[in-house]
Amino acid sequence: xxxxxxxxxxxxxxxxxxxxxxxxxxxxxxxxxxxxxxxxxxxxxxxxxxxxxxxxxxxxxxxxxxxxxxxxxxxxxxxxxxxxxxxxxxxxxxxxxxxxxxxxxxxxxxxxxxxxxxxxxxxxxxxxxxxxxxxxxxxxxxxxxxxxxxxxxxxxxxxxxxxxxxxxxxxxxxxxxxxxxxxxxxxxxxxxxxxxxxxxxxxxxxxxxxxxxxxxxxxxxxxxxxxxxxxxxxxxxxxxxxxxxxxxxxxxxxxxxxxxxxxxxxxxxxxxxxxxxxxxxxxxxxxxxxxxxxxxxxxxxxxxxxxxxxxxxxxxxxxxxxxxxxxxxxxxxxxxxxxxxxxxxxxxxxxxxxxxxxxxxxxxxxxxxxxxxxxxxxxxxxxxxxxxxxxxxxxxxxxxxxxxx
Amino acid sequence: xxxxxxxxxxxxxxxxxxxxxxxxxxxxxxxxxxxxxxxxxxxxxxxxxxxxxxxxxxxxxxxxxxxxxxxxxxxxxxxxxxxxxxxxxxxxxxxxxxxxxxxxxxxxxxxxxxxxxxxxxxxxxxxxxxxxxxxxxxxxxxxxxxxx
Numbered sequence: 001x002x003x004x005x006x007x008x009x010x011x012x013x014x015x016x017x018x019x020x021x022x023x024x025x026x027x028x029x030x031x032x033x034x035x036x037x038x039x040x041x042x043x044x045x046x047x048x049x050x051x052x053x054x055x056x057x058x059x060x061x062x063x064x065x066x067x068x069x070x071x072x073x074x075x076x077x078x079x080x081x082x083x084x085x086x087x088x089x090x091x092x093x094x095x096x097x098x099x100x101x102x103x104x105x106x107x108x109x110x111x112x113x114x115x116x117x118x119x120x121x122x123x124x125x126x127x128x129x130x131x132x133x134x135x136x137x138x139x140x141x142x143x144x145x146x147x148x149x150x151x152x153x154x155x156x157x158x159x160x161x162x163x164x165x166x167x168x169x170x171x172x173x174x175x176x177x178x179x180x181x182x183x184x185x186x187x188x189x190x191x192x193x194x195x196x197x198x199x200x201x202x203x204x205x206x207x208x209x210x211x212x213x214x215x216x217x218x219x220x221x222x223x224x225x226x227x228x229x230x231x232x233x234x235x236x237x238x239x240x241x242x243x244x245x246x247x248x249x250x251x252x253x254x255x256x257x258x259x260x261x262x263x264x265x266x267x268x269x270x271x272x273x274x275x276x277x278x279x280x281x282x283x284x285x286x287x288x289x290x291x292x293x294x295x296x297x298x299x300x301x302x303x304x305x306x307x308x309x310x311x312x313x314x315x316x317x318x319x320x321x322x323x324x325x326x327x328x329x330x331x332x333x334x335x336x337x338x339x340x341x342x343x344x345x346x347x348x349x350x351x352x353x354x355x356x357x358x359x360x361x362x363x364x365x366x367x368x369x370x371x372x373x374x375x376x377x378x379x380x381x382x383x384x385x386x387x388x389x390x391x392x393x394x395x396x397x398x399x400x401x402x403x404x405x
Numbered sequence: 406x407x408x409x410x411x412x413x414x415x416x417x418x419x420x421x422x423x424x425x426x427x428x429x430x431x432x433x434x435x436x437x438x439x440x441x442x443x444x445x446x447x448x449x450x451x452x453x454x455x456x457x458x459x460x461x462x463x464x465x466x467x468x469x470x471x472x473x474x475x476x477x478x479x480x481x482x483x484x485x486x487x488x489x490x491x492x493x494x495x496x497x498x499x500x501x502x503x504x505x506x507x508x509x510x511x512x513x514x515x516x517x518x519x520x521x522x523x524x525x526x527x528x529x530x531x532x533x534x535x536x537x538x539x540x541x542x543x544x545x546x547x548x549x550x551x552x553x
Contacts, residue, residue, distance in 0.1 A: 329529050380499055
């Protein structure tokens with residue numbers, strides 16, 4: 001995170017090993033969900049540490065996913081219990097601010113720093129197995145690194161008056177203090193998590209002494225969100241940059257790539273999904289559905305719709321995966337790899353564009369796509385769905401107008 | 406007013422009609438709720454010659470059913486919408502253009518309003534479909550029946 005012009009991170013899930021391994025040149029780092037790091041310690045740890053030790057030296061960060069514990073968990077999964085244990089939440093823990101007395105805050109901070117700092121030792125049990133899979137000879141666990149930075153546990157808050165905001169602040173301070181004792185070279189970066197895009201700017205401004213922040217607006221989805229929320233998100237990023245703050249998006253899709261010129265220093269997303277997340281849904285997990293990333297409209301669509309569009313010669317992706325197969329013929333891993341190639345290309349081609357240039361290019365792409373659809377021989381039933389699939393682009397154009405003006 | 410209150414109720418008259426019309430041969434299999442590309446197809450029939458037909462059952466929302474059936478069209482030899490409400494001419498045109506057949510099930514009769522033309526899918530897609538069918542047949546918990 002915060003490593004270069006735009007840090008493109010992938011959020012890791014157990015089903016993603018093949019893609020993450022083979023496409024090492026197409027991203028800068030890995031975000032490991034705390035639940036995965038805790039529960040699949042040696043499996044995930046072995047893989048992530050092997051990547052860290054490889055010639056690609058891929059950095060990784062562990063997301064504590066602590067908003068999981070900001071709500072009741074009537075049916076906690078084993079991964080939730082593992083993370084809860086690592087954080088040091090007591091068995092009778094209740095998800096309210098009153099639970100976070102000084103002792104608990106101190107314990108959580110200490111435990112989390114230890115987990116991060118000791119990750120190589122605790123999670124390296126299967127290092128050799130995964131090192132072999134990377135196909136590089138002589139990888140040494142000692143050459144692996146601990147997490148690139150420490151993200152202290154955090155909670156979702158909707159204003160600086162929100163009690164959960166104060167709890168997050170106390171945990172951040174305690175984590176920094178613990179880190180300075182245990183690992184003085186480790187940077188802690190605060191996560192600003194909120195449900196309300198309009199509140200993000202104020203929350204970031206209240207932390208203006210912090211040069212780096214990680215941002216998460218719960219359920220801010222590129223396709224479904226209101227224009228005003230996208231504008232608020234972009235404005236908060238721009239204002240943060242003006243204050244000298246470097247900000248990284250914990251989740252993001254193509255619209256976030258466009259915000260690189262506004263000051264977004266990078267973002268993370270799941271493979272084939274996970275461009276946004278609703279914090280209330282954190283307890284749910286599972287492999288993503290197979291959907292095809294359509295480059296010309298910068299979003300996922302069903303494979304069958306993608307095939308129909310491809311059949312009439314529109315949007316034929318030329319990535320390494322698609323150059324030999326149409327969308328319908330791609331298997332799960334091929335579809336996932338294709339999505340990463342597309343995102344990497346977007347970061348490369350759009351990440352440096354000023355907003356005005358992005359807007360112009362996006363507008364031209366949209367008219368080209370819809371025009372090609374209109375003149376194609378595609379059956380009406382597919383054509384209408386394809387047009388609907390592109391209907392978010394005028395919304396993005398409006399949001400960009402809101403940021404440019 | 407149609408007597409049907411659920412899509413499930415369309416199945417029995419449909420299957421009887423298919424049998425009467427000799428759309429089933431000995432050894433034809435049917436599968437219900439077969440998973441395919443992030444959705445479930447209401448009814449699939451597979452003949453002994455491996456002719457595969459998909460049926461989407463809908464009481465209403467004909468257009469939505471045509472959309473799903475149109476996607477089935479890409480892999481299946483034939484694809485149908487089975488409905489309890491007579492579609493408008495405009496919606497029938499939509500189905501015809503998408504090469505989707507339409508079967509109307511009423512309380513007195515079953516009528517094939519539009520025939521689904523036989524269209525063979527790409528080799529690899531077909532292979533994938535037959536493999537998915539085999540897998541589902543082995544795995545299925547709902548009854549699969551071979552008609553005499």
